[in-house]
Amino acid sequence: MAVSAPVDLRSDTVTRPTAAMRAAMAAAEVGDDQYGEDPTTNTLQRRCAELLGQEAAIWLPSGTMANQVALRVLTRPGDEVVAARECHAAWHEAGGSAANAGVQIVEVGSGGVFDVDDLDAAIKPSGLPVFPPTTLLQIENTHNRAGGVVVPQAVVERVCARARERGLKTYLDGARLWNAAVASGRPEAELAAPFDLVGVSFSKGLGAPGGSLLAGPRALIAAADRHRRMLGGAMRQNGIFAAAALHALDRHRERLAEDHHHARRLGEALAGCPGVDLDLATVQTNIVVFRLAPGMPDAATLVAQARERGVLIVAFGPRTLRAVTHLDVTAAQVERAAAVLRELLGG
Amino acid sequence: MAVSAPVDLRSDTVTRPTAAMRAAMAAAEVGDDQYGEDPTTNTLQRRCAELLGQEAAIWLPSGTMANQVALRVLTRPGDEVVAARECHAAWHEAGGSAANAGVQIVEVGSGGVFDVDDLDAAIKPSGLPVFPPTTLLQIENTHNRAGGVVVPQAVVERVCARARERGLKTYLDGARLWNAAVASGRPEAELAAPFDLVGVSFSKGLGAPGGSLLAGPRALIAAADRHRRMLGGAMRQNGIFAAAALHALDRHRERLAEDHHHARRLGEALAGCPGVDLDLATVQTNIVVFRLAPGMPDAATLVAQARERGVLIVAFGPRTLRAVTHLDVTAAQVERAAAVLRELLGG
Amino acid sequence: MAVSAPVDLRSDTVTRPTAAMRAAMAAAEVGDDQYGEDPTTNTLQRRCAELLGQEAAIWLPSGTMANQVALRVLTRPGDEVVAARECHAAWHEAGGSAANAGVQIVEVGSGGVFDVDDLDAAIKPSGLPVFPPTTLLQIENTHNRAGGVVVPQAVVERVCARARERGLKTYLDGARLWNAAVASGRPEAELAAPFDLVGVSFSKGLGAPGGSLLAGPRALIAAADRHRRMLGGAMRQNGIFAAAALHALDRHRERLAEDHHHARRLGEALAGCPGVDLDLATVQTNIVVFRLAPGMPDAATLVAQARERGVLIVAFGPRTLRAVTHLDVTAAQVERAAAVLRELLGG
Amino acid sequence: MAVSAPVDLRSDTVTRPTAAMRAAMAAAEVGDDQYGEDPTTNTLQRRCAELLGQEAAIWLPSGTMANQVALRVLTRPGDEVVAARECHAAWHEAGGSAANAGVQIVEVGSGGVFDVDDLDAAIKPSGLPVFPPTTLLQIENTHNRAGGVVVPQAVVERVCARARERGLKTYLDGARLWNAAVASGRPEAELAAPFDLVGVSFSKGLGAPGGSLLAGPRALIAAADRHRRMLGGAMRQNGIFAAAALHALDRHRERLAEDHHHARRLGEALAGCPGVDLDLATVQTNIVVFRLAPGMPDAATLVAQARERGVLIVAFGPRTLRAVTHLDVTAAQVERAAAVLRELLGG
Ligand SMILES: [Ca+2]
Ligand SMILES: [Ca+2]
Ligand SMILES: [Ca+2]
Ligand SMILES: [Ca+2]
Ligand SMILES: [Ca+2]
Ligand SMILES: [Ca+2]
CATH class of the missing domain: 3.90.1150.10 (Aspartate Aminotransferase, domain 1)
Known part of the structure; x- marks a missing residue:
């Protein structure tokens, strides 16, 4: 780069694949992922499932799609979702949460964090048809618009425990979970443990050219597969992208x-x-x-x-x-x- | 009623039709409203259009349906709507706004009121596909959950003017507009004037057994007719209910x-x-x-x-x-x- | 009526309430149905549940809403529904089936009737995310656009049995089930028995000014209550209309x-x-x-x-x-x- | 490959990138496509717009997403779409057309082809709220489930002309338009000319590992950009895949x-x-x-x-x-x- 190349601090998504990552992509073994035959995607899915302490995982083209598929899997139209104020799903997904999943997001807390009291106050009374039923808790960790803050794990755990008590499902929007793990010194599996479903991205801090992933129980991942297809996120030889993600997991995490x-x-x-x-x-x-x-x-x-x-x-x-x-x-x-x-x- | 009959302050919807209202209903001239042939419904629609200073109007079975039809007419899935905190559309319609219209409601202000600054702060930047486009301003007047407060007309006017400047449509959820008119001493048409579309209810303070109405320009009311049908709100000889509404407009407004x-x-x-x-x-x-x-x-x-x-x-x-x-x-x-x-x- | 009054054969929905029906409506005991306190609506619901051999029932403003609520209760967005060619849900509900429930209707058979072979041919292979899952069978009896034909009960029974074997839910659009019962000499409960959920209308042959009803197991009717609210079909003192329906059940059925x-x-x-x-x-x-x-x-x-x-x-x-x-x-x-x-x- | 490698005729999507295609991908100049800065994606978009005779174009991760975005851009929920029997959008997109766009597809004709009469018979009467409005004509060329048949261009032209007369928009699902061009000897731009919006795929006969594209007027492509984001199809350095598509256009078309x-x-x-x-x-x-x-x-x-x-x-x-x-x-x-x-x- 010339001396005058700008310092691009707009986003961690602007990174370009390194020479080593390009080599990994060029050498990737691939197959048709819609038949489940892309070996590199399969490897990535297995590896991330393990890394996140989950049964299964599925590759998706973007973090937005991971979030949208999670909403479709864990909610029904007319449900309400509790999330931190200025969460990605409400702010940066073009209105998809309502348009795709038919859900309403209630934004609570401040600075990307909320606690059991906020959750309790946000859950609408159940059993009355006048109120939308609150069925999902979502935590974005790290929280982008709050400044990349890490949600303290003790808070995550008690909020998720309370959500389960109240009959809510739980979703971790972990597009930048890798940063949370490094910053907190806790393994990703620990950060993901309290949740029903977990999303991570490879195209942000990890520096891959694209791709995200959902991990969770086998039955939910099978449902996610259907919704991935329905939204148009099922690709073919995406081992090319999976190879970049695998490379990034090895080289760009620490x-x-x-x-x-x-x-x-x-x-x-x-x-x-x-x-x-x-x-x-x-x-x-x-x-x-x-x-x-x-x-x-x-x-x-x-x-x-x-x-x-x-x-x-x-x-x-x-x-x-x-x-x-x-x-x-x-x-x-x-x-x-x-x-x-x-x-x-x-x- | 016996001495011990409870004092029912749960809602102004619990009123039972008076004997005079029942007589009006029993005598109502009716026809098939899906063919536009219910004379009493037609009279009610004309009268309310005039009363609200609008070109045309359409009867609907409930205030919820009026609000839901208004959302479908004035927005597209993925749009964002700005409304007062704890508005009916977000709180008391079973999650329909997202499920039926695919929109996300941003709740602003406090005490049922918000001003131009709140609106400006709530409108997401336009022209960027990452943000949901803010396309509708909604005001609930009076505002139920804030305690039946009347939104000051000067506020209504400047917020609606600002909305128009920013390219937003405007909707008045006037389920209790009759109360706002009496309390403020302003005619309903004046309260409704700043809006593209106006909804009113007959089954609240007016004491009719059911029914609401949307009023606005002829083209929007034609669109509302389609969406009324799509949601299942087109009935047949609803002149029975329209007669109760007409009676209530005459006798129960002041x-x-x-x-x-x-x-x-x-x-x-x-x-x-x-x-x-x-x-x-x-x-x-x-x-x-x-x-x-x-x-x-x-x-x-x-x-x-x-x-x-x-x-x-x-x-x-x-x-x-x-x-x-x-x-x-x-x-x-x-x-x-x-x-x-x-x-x-x-x- | 004058000699020149036209003979109106456009629809059985054009009937106007008789004097006796008007008297029944005028005398109806009413309450707020959103609190479950409208005694006449409650009586109608109990009576229809019994008449249809079902646990519970819920009043709705129209046959379209009954069908739309049934779709929302029995399916999820992306599902496929098998129904007779030119069924009401695909033709006469303004496109609501896709817009409200997100389902795709596959029209089969001819003359309003289809058999097990047609059903089997229409069910898409299960377990493959590429195909929409077929999750609901719907029968319209009598079938309007086919000329009011009664679906032979033997056909209904074997098609529903096959649907259950294949894991599909079943819905009877019985807007004119009363006609089918009279024409076939079979009680409504027998006609409804094979189905998970049943809809009937009061505003067609029975001559009531409006109103329909869904009947089925208590849990599904509770779900229908939520979706009735969400679509804007929850009214207030609709005992007025329920009284007309009760009167019609007594006097206009045979x-x-x-x-x-x-x-x-x-x-x-x-x-x-x-x-x-x-x-x-x-x-x-x-x-x-x-x-x-x-x-x-x-x-x-x-x-x-x-x-x-x-x-x-x-x-x-x-x-x-x-x-x-x-x-x-x-x-x-x-x-x-x-x-x-x-x-x-x-x- | 060993003698025993199976002959894989399941789909033209199973192809693996050639060494030359891999080299092109490895060398691709890339940037963040969500900022419009991926030069290879931009080149591909410009080139395809020209090749298809359209003003602008946008890359998408899959043919399903191209079709789903086209539906969202060209229709509104509750609309009806006329397409050939067994079209991809109704059969192979997991029910997305109803779930994502809220539209109902009417399948007509046979053998992948239909003519003006079929279209006229399928368009429901306009201006009556009971019918879903027919607003879009879709042609799949070549038509997959009919055996890869090419729709005769004379038929395409007269059906599209008739659609325009009737006020319908037109969409070409050209996932395999490259095959239609080669088989018919007509340039893609000629095949695409009658349509408002055109979709093509790179991952089928062209042998790229993934990716599709929509082309059309600038305003519709801007709308598609929003819906791409909303469905989760906006990626980052997808120049990697765009390079494969460009390579395929050069080497794998003839x-x-x-x-x-x-x-x-x-x-x-x-x-x-x-x-x-x-x-x-x-x-x-x-x-x-x-x-x-x-x-x-x-x-x-x-x-x-x-x-x-x-x-x-x-x-x-x-x-x-x-x-x-x-x-x-x-x-x-x-x-x-x-x-x-x-x-x-x-x-
Ligand atoms: Ca990157
Ligand atoms: Ca920070
Ligand atoms: Ca009342
Ligand atoms: Ca009637
Ligand atoms: Ca007949
Ligand atoms: Ca390929």
Whole structure:
């Protein structure tokens, strides 16, 4: 890359496959996955099932599809789902949760986290046909729009236990579960254990070019297979993508700590700027979400100014921004980005 | 009725048709409404269109169906709707908004009211496929779960104006618009004027045994006709019900002031009890929603205790209750209910 | 009625309540049916449950809603339903089956009837995610568009038995089951026995101004209650309509034989016309569906010509017409209609 | 491959990428396609838009998703779609058409083809709320379950012209349009010209490991982008798959003639067997669909017997089978398969 290549902190999805990953993809043994004959996809599914402590798993083209299929498997139209405020399923899936599964998401808590009280308050009285029945609890871990925060496992466990007591199913949107595992020092299987169904993505921090996966009991994964087909997510020789995911599981998982370190550096730089509202306690993984104080330019202006100086970030709201570190951003680039942003923000 | 007949404050829907209303129903001229040949239904539709200042109107079996048909007419699956927190469409329609129309409702504001800032903050950025497009603004006036509050017309007008600027359609859930008109001293047509489509109910304060109506431009009412059929709301000789509605429009509209006065009496009694949390400013029409302070029994307990003493109210939440005055509750009964509740609540 | 009042054979839904029915409605004891407190609705539900040999029943505003609720209760989105060709659910419900329940209807057989072979051929292979799973069998009895034919009970029984063997649920769209019972001499309970859920209508041959009902096991009726609410079919003091239905069950059921006799007379007159294609074997109840032979005017023309001469019938297709006899058509009117149609058709 | 490798005629989707295709994939320039920055996907989209004579195009993970997105873009829930009997959207998409788009498909014609009369007969009367509005015509070309037949372009043109006259939109399910182009000698753009929206697949005869595409006017492709996201079909660095598709367009399009020749050979062998019902006129491209005559074993038995002898075909029904030729089947393998099937079928 030329000196002037921008530092792209828009998302951890922008990473391009490394040479080694491309080699793994080029060499992948493949077959028709709709006949269950793609050996690399099968390997990935087995491996992830084991890694997540689940019976079975199924590959899907995207995290959105994983979430949408999970909703279709675990709910019926007219049901209500409790999730953290600004969860991906309500905000970043084009309205699919209502359009595809016919469910209504009740957003609770704050900072990506909610507790038993919030859950209890959100569950509508059962047995009365006037209320939508609350049938699913969903936790997004790490929570993207809250700044990549890790939901404390003690909270996860007691909320899921309460959900089971109340007759709710439970779903873990673990698109960035790999980051949560590294940040918390807990294996993915432990993080996934309290849930009926678990989704993970390979195209975010892990740096694969695409693909997600649902894991859970065999019967639910069979149901997911049907809904994957119905939504158009059943592909053919997707061993190509599965090979990238397997490669990423081997090579790019532990290194997420580096991204977290980079985000921390960036967060510290931003938190020191007078015009920035950022609680460093939220910078736990590879995401930095910060707000511009009154008197500062708006988010769109900062995005444009940063872009001119070779730093790409995204607006999450009129005064809210997100920067994400990843595999394709070096320590030096992080320093450069921090300097640019500090300068723009009067830090 | 015997002396011991309970004072039924559960809802203004429990009223039974008066003798005069029954006579009107018995004498109604009818025809097959699916052929557009029910003269009494046609009269009701014309009259309400005029009363609401709209081109056309269509009868529907319930307020829920009016709301659901409005959603289907004004949105497409995957769209997002902005409405006041705890609106009927999100809370009291069995999850139909997502199941029938595939839309997601974003609840904003507080106390049944929200303003331009809330609307602006709730509209997701347009033109990005990741976000659900915000396409509809909905206002419930009066707002049931907020305590029957009237949304100030100046707020209605500026929020609807802003919605139009942002390309949103607007819907007025006016199930209790008759109460808002009486309480505010503004004609229904003025309250309805800022909206694309308006729904009203005959089975609440007006005391008819059933039926609601949508009013708006001819093209939208034609679309509503199709969706009424699709949801199973097209009936036959519903002039019987239309006659009750016409009778109620003539005889039961102005008298809503009496219900409002009764609710005020009840509210004052409750507000004076130490264990009750009730802002009298919310008691604007025929609904009293109040909360039990910490240390008091929970809502279910109070409901049961009041029932034993011949007063029926409903729990709206673990510590929240609702009492509603209406046509079948006399001033004396209101005093009796107030006394019973005061006694139970240590007032 | 004046001499010139038209003979209205468009549908058995056009009947107007008799004076006695109006009196029953005016005297009906009522309550709020959403609280389960409408005594007349409760009586109707109990009586119909018994009459249909089922555990429980629930009132609904229309036959379309009965069918739509049945689909939502017995299927899940993506399922496939096997039904007779030109069934009401696929043809006359505005596309609701797909829009509300997300199901695909496979139309089989001919003349309103299909047998085990047709069912077997229509069931898609199970266990393969590529095919929609076939999960429901639906029979419409009598079958409207096939000319009001009664499905032979032996066929009903073996098709339902086969459906159960194949793991399908079964639904009887019995909007005109009363006609089938009278024509076949079998009690409604016998006709309904093979099914999981049964729908009947009061607003067709029975002459009530509106209303239908679903009957079945208690658990399914509880589910239907939720979906009735979700679709907007839960009303309030619908004892008014229930009283009409109860009156009709007492007074208008046996007299359906008269309508059948009238249809027969009309059918014979039509079958004798050279330009008419009508198999008299299909004229089993109160419906006559006939086709115009090549060389004859089209259906719309005949409808218009008959209307000018005071006879109302409907076009069911470019060359297909329907005439329906009912409570409000006398023997003399049937003769008049027969004479008019014969004259127009060169008979 | 060893001598004993089976001849896999189950589908043209089973092909594995060639070494050259793998090299193209490994070298693909990629970016984040959700930001519109995947250069190879962009190239593929531009190239296909041009090839199909359309303004714009969008990549999708599967042919099912292309069809489902097309339905969502071109219809609204409750609409009716006219298509050829046994079309992919009704048979092979897991019930998605009703579940995702809420539409009902009316299957007409025979042998994969229907004409203006069939269309006219299938369109339900407009303007009556009782009927589902017919709003879309869909043609599958080549038609899979009819045996890969090419719909004659004159038929396509007059049916689409009639659809436009009647106010219907038009969609071409061209998953195997490449085969239709080669077989008919007409460029894809000519075949696609009569339609509002066109879908093509890369993972069938072209031999790419996955991916499909929709092409049409810019506004419809923008709508498709939203629905792609909503269904979970938006991926990231899918230039990897786009590179395979580009390679296939260059290298594997003209050679489809060879597959057609092989299918013809197989068809002739099968047609000569006494127990086989096969009209050679249907063998126009790379698919052979044939039926087993009475007295012959059923389809499942033949599939199993052929498998034992190293030939893989699929059952399409109790007595119907399909064999498909493709890139990974040599002339010698076709001869071997023909010999095996002839022997099993007493030819
Ligand atoms: Ca990537
Ligand atoms: Ca963070
Ligand atoms: Ca009432
Ligand atoms: Ca009637
Ligand atoms: Ca008949
Ligand atoms: Ca392939």
